[in-house]
Amino acid sequence: MPITAIKGMTDIFSPEVELWQTIEARARELFESFGYREIRTPIVEKTELFARSIGEDTDIVQKEMYTFPDRKGTMLTLRPEATASIVRAIMQHRLYNIPTMGKFFAIGPMFRYERPQKGRYRQFHQIDAEVIGSKEPIVDAEVMYWAMLFLEKIGIGSTELHINSLGCEECRMPYKRSLVDYLKKYEASFCRDCQRRINTNPLRVFDCKIEKCKEIVKEAPRILEFLCGECQKHFDSVRFFLDQVGCSYTVDHHLVRGLDYYNRTAFEIIASGLGAQNAVGGGGRYDGLFKELGGPDIPAVGFALGVERLMIVLGENLPGHEIKKPDIYLIALGDDAQKTCFLIAQNLRKKSVYVEMGYELKSLKSQMRRADKFGASYVVILGENELVKGVAVLRNMTTKEQFELSLDGIEKTLAEKIKKE
Numbered sequence: 001m002p003i004t005a006i007k008g009m010t011d012i013f014s015p016e017v018e019l020w021q022t023i024e025a026r027a028r029e030l031f032e033s034f035g036y037r038e039i040r041t042p043i044v045e046k047t048e049l050f051a052r053s054i055g056e057d058t059d060i061v062q063k064e065m066y067t068f069p070d071r072k073g074t075m076l077t078l079r080p081e082a083t084a085s086i087v088r089a090i091m092q093h094r095l096y097n098i099p100t101m102g103k104f105f106a107i108g109p110m111f112r113y114e115r116p117q118k119g120r121y122r123q124f125h126q127i128d129a130e131v132i133g134s135k136e137p138i139v140d141a142e143v144m145y146w147a148m149l150f151l152e153k154i155g156i157g158s159t160e161l162h163i164n165s166l167g168c169e170e171c172r173m174p175y176k177r178s179l180v181d182y183l184k185k186y187e188a189s190f191c192r193d194c195q196r197r198i199n200t201n202p203l204r205v206f207d208c209k210i211e212k213c214k215e216i217v218k219e220a221p222r223i224l225e226f227l228c229g230e231c232q233k234h235f236d237s238v239r240f241f242l243d244q245v246g247c248s249y250t251v252d253h254h255l256v257r258g259l260d261y262y263n264r265t266a267f268e269i270i271a272s273g274l275g276a277q278n279a280v281g282g283g284g285r286y287d288g289l290f291k292e293l294g295g296p297d298i299p300a301v302g303f304a305l306g307v308e309r310l311m312i313v314l315g316e317n318l319p320g321h322e323i324k325k326p327d328i329y330l331i332a333l334g335d336d337a338q339k340t341c342f343l344i345a346q347n348l349r350k351k352s353v354y355v356e357m358g359y360e361l362k363s364l365k366s367q368m369r370r371a372d373k374f375g376a377s378y379v380v381i382l383g384e385n386e387l388v389k390g391v392a393v394l395r396n397m398t399t400k401e402q403f404e405l406s407l408d409g410i411e412k413t414l415a416e417k418i419k420k421e
């Protein structure tokens with residue numbers, strides 16, 4: 001039996017990979033306009049980093065992490081999300097001391113052991129952004145605006161931004177009490193996980209995907225009714241700035257996000273056409289995470305978009321997506337001609353001309369067929385007769401015109417011709 005890829009992990013190749021490249025390029029362009037700098041962190045981290053940041057009682061940490069001991073028995077985990085690693089890197093290298101370094105982005109694979117289905121994979125990719133060092137609501141609004149603008153720029157217009165506030169320690173305490181009182185009334189009807197969550201981490205009950213649990217929490221108390229003065233002011237300002245840039249949103253009272261580190265603003269972006277896995281992205285503020293991980297008190301806000309889900313929503317409709325075709329296809333007829341063609345090909349590539357050549361010495365007819373399949377603009381044919389005469393035949397594949405070119409300086413002649421067109 002040939003070896004296949006691991007379940008839930010996919011190979012990405014042409015022509016789809018060109019769509020990925022376009023999406024990534026658009027993200028990089030937009031990040032640049034907003035002053036974000038790229039950060040690349042390792043794919044593997046100490047397990048403790050994720051357990052402490054994401055939260056021991058979250059689905060991710062409880063059920064979904066790829067965790068294993070290394071040869072010395074240190075527990076390692078394939079990153080299930082990017083924020084924790086980025087925060088760790090910022091702390092480790094004291095990047096918070098560099099005034100021009102407040103905004104970070106990362107693009108890369110994440111790993112979660114989930115049940116694979118449409119839009120849900122075990123290796124998936126995120127476009128991630130983190131802004132550190134400001135408590136201001138204007139930053140939350142700008143971060144959401146980036147995400148909505150990006151979606152619009154890549155041609156995903158029909159999305160909904162859902163927002164909520166998770167308050168701070170101060171307002172969450174009375175809210176949790178009221179939530180637990182409500183949940184306790186239905187304790188027996190909840191699934192086992194939720195029964196445990198009521199006592200350990202009641203907000204996580206909102207993450208449950210089981211219908212019966214989802215039904216009960218619909219009527220649960222709303223955190224927005226418990227916000228303290230400061231959190232209320234923050235939330236109102238976020239809404240003001242979103243309104244100001246014409247970013248429409250829905251306040252979603254039950255949006256808590258599946259990770260423990262969020263406070264105040266939480267948001268999710270929902271797209272149609274994705275079925276059950278309808279969130280293309282989500283994020284929020286995490287003012288306490290740096291301190292929680294043993295660092296200084298640095299407020300921050302961030303988000304992640306799932307690239308596979310963007311791809312599903314886009315289908316083939318990404319504007320400006322095009323697979324490059326060769327400028328020149330070189331056909332050699334005979335051993336000596338092939339040697340000359342090999343050299344011409346490399347010299348042209350040095351001049352940034354896209355060249356393909358027939359590596360097998362086949363008939364002219366079969367090589368022409370191959371050149372056609374590639375969609376080459378020009379074909380250069382070099383046979384033994386041409387070689388003796390010191391020329392090659394250049395054929396324009398659109399007009400079908402052909403004429404002889406001197407082999408002397410042929411790379412320069414061809415490169416100039418291609419550049420002019």
Ligand code: AMP
Pocket residue numbers: 081112114119120121122123124125126258279280281282283304305306307308309
């Ligand atoms: P999260 O970190 O769970 O908030 O996820 C942020 C975004 O990543 C989601 O909105 C999805 O678009 C994407 N995502 C999360 N988990 C998966 C997965 N298992 N497969 C594909 N995309 C995912």
